[in-house]
Amino acid sequence: MNKRENTADIVVGIQWGDEGKGRIVDWYAGRYDMVARFGGGDNAGHSIEVGEEKLALRIVPSGVMQNCELFIGGGTVVSLDGLLGELDALAQRGIDVSRIRISDRAHVVFPYHAQADKASEAARGDRSIGTTGRGIGPAYVDKAARSGIQFADLLDEALVADKLTFRGSRDLIEPTLERAQRLRPHIVDGVDYLHGALESGRKVLIEGAQGSLLDVGYGTYPYVTSSHTIAGGACIGLGIGPSAIGRIVGVVKAYTTRVGGGPFPSELHDETGERLRSAGAEFGVVTGRPRRCGWFDAVAAKYAARLNGLTAAVITKLDVLSGFERLGIVTGYRLNGAPAGFGQAGVPGLETEIEWMDGWQEDLRGVRSIAGLPPKALAYVRRLETILGVPLDCVSVGPERSQLAV
Ligand code: GDP
Ligand code: IMO
Ligand code: MG
Numbered sequence: 016m017n018k019r020e021n022t023a024d025i026v027v028g029i030q031w032g033d034e035g036k037g038r039i040v041d042w043y044a045g046r047y048d049m050v051a052r053f054g055g056g057d058n059a060g061h062s063i064e065v066g067e068e069k070l071a072l073r074i075v076p077s078g079v080m081q082n083c084e085l086f087i088g089g090g091t092v093v094s095l096d097g098l099l100g101e102l103d104a105l106a107q108r109g110i111d112v113s114r115i116r117i118s119d120r121a122h123v124v125f126p127y128h129a130q131a132d133k134a135s136e137a138a139r140g141d142r143s144i145g146t147t148g149r150g151i152g153p154a155y156v157d158k159a160a161r162s163g164i165q166f167a168d169l170l171d172e173a174l175v176a177d178k179l180t181f182r183g184s185r186d187l188i189e190p191t192l193e194r195a196q197r198l199r200p201h202i203v204d205g206v207d208y209l210h211g212a213l214e215s216g217r218k219v220l221i222e223g224a225q226g227s228l229l230d231v232g233y234g235t236y237p238y239v240t241s242s243h244t245i246a247g248g249a250c251i252g253l254g255i256g257p258s259a260i261g262r263i264v265g266v267v268k269a270y271t272t273r274v275g276g277g278p279f280p281s282e283l284h285d286e287t288g289e290r291l292r293s294a295g296a297e298f299g300v301v302t303g304r305p306r307r308c309g310w311f312d313a314v315a316a317k318y319a320a321r322l323n324g325l326t327a328a329v330i331t332k333l334d335v336l337s338g339f340e341r342l343g344i345v346t347g348y349r350l351n352g353a354p355a356g357f358g359q360a361g362v363p364g365l366e367t368e369i370e371w372m373d374g375w376q377e378d379l380r381g382v383r384s385i386a387g388l389p390p391k392a393l394a395y396v397r398r399l400e401t402i403l404g405v406p407l408d409c410v411s412v413g414p415e416r417s418q419l420a421v
Pocket of ligand 1: 028034035059064295300335415
């Protein structure tokens with residue numbers, strides 16, 4: 016069988032988000048011509064550090080500090096103010112934002128979506144999901160209900176007026192048209208744009224947002240986001256076939272974190288969890304909320320490796336684990352004494368089996384090769400690699416671009 020076009024590589028987070036995808040995509044992006052986002056919206060927060068420069072991106076792809084084109088795909092849901100605010104902030108830093116394109120198939124997140132998000136959270140009471148309050152869920156609901164407004168619609172003033180009037184939001188017509196005018200140069204036929212790039216041999220890197228365990232279909236439902244965050248979501252979110260996918264790299268933190276509600280079997284409610292939070296500066300980029308922290312979860316990691324069909328992995332934040340006497344890895348779940356799988360993660364009474372490994376005292380931030388890691392850190396990394404079942408591309412040992420062991 017002949018391959019029809021050039022393939023694109025994917026980077027996805029394989030836990031509950033905030034694995035460090037942004038900084039890893041930034042590093043890979045130096046070898047690509049384009050970085051494309053396929054899903055989510057400004058619920059994402061992707062941090063990048065290059066030298067003294069620090070950026071927190073929400074919707075703009077994490078290749079912005081490299082010399083590549085940036086594409087926001089049709090599977091995303093995007094707030095006009097959020098996008099314009101981000102473009103302005105980047106332009107103020109002297110970054111060329113004219114290379115940022117958004118697909119005509121992306122959906123617009125309106126203020127009424129954020130209001131609905133907050134109202135739905137309040138109505139859930141103690142069952143609230145802990146969303147970012149950005150209107151992501153309601154925007155995807157509108158998309159599926161066929162009452163959403165696409166970026167393509169923004170190019171037609173009468174259509175915007177008609178759809179917003181039908182929606183009972185006439186007051187949004189003027190401000191929407193004004194913002195649409197500013198965004199017009201960035202809106203492209205997304206299918207033509209991306210396939211054109213692939214057909215002309217350009218190297219495309221696909222950037223995941225959120226994490227696999229937040230996937231609306233395969234995550235810890237209902238404590239998930241409203242999009243498909245796994246690698247398969249890239250095909251839908253960009254309008255490409257599975258044959259157009261090359262490598263699939265899973266980014267995984269050396270321990271586990273989660274923001275918001277929902278099951279987290281390896282969570283630590285004690286001072287060890289506190290210590291991970293402060294050593295790893297585990298506070299949300301978008302909401303500032305403290306992240307829940309726990310040991311590396313091998314059951315979850317294997318589940319996510321399967322969901323994504325990983326071909327390689329990257330471990331992040333290994334430096335955070337320096338100074339612990341011993342490190343736990345959750346290697347199994349049990350329910351009433353019998354083995355359980357990740358699908359049971361939220362069942363009350365779930366127990367975990369923990370394997371202990373020796374910790375290390377050395378500061379890892381200056382290590383630049385995996386083989387150069389101190390023996391106990393190397394043993395931990397090799398154990399995680401065996402669990403994931405795919406080779407490691409690199410291990411990050413600090414937030415700055417160069418703090419990588421390869
Ligand atoms: P993303 O959503 O997956 O892009 O991750 P976030 O940017 O939300 O969260 C990752 C956080 O960890 C950010 O504050 C990064 O600057 C930081 N970070 C990334 N890699 C490392 C690392 O190897 N070591 C340390 N100490 N911090 C890191
Ligand atoms: P990045 O790309 C971590 C979580 C929220 C909440 C749930 C639903 O930075 O890894 P939503 O607003 O999407 O309806 O919230 O999903 N969540 C994230 N957690 N990182 C993210 O993105 C997240 N995006 C959504 O905290 O639990
Ligand atoms: Mg994040």
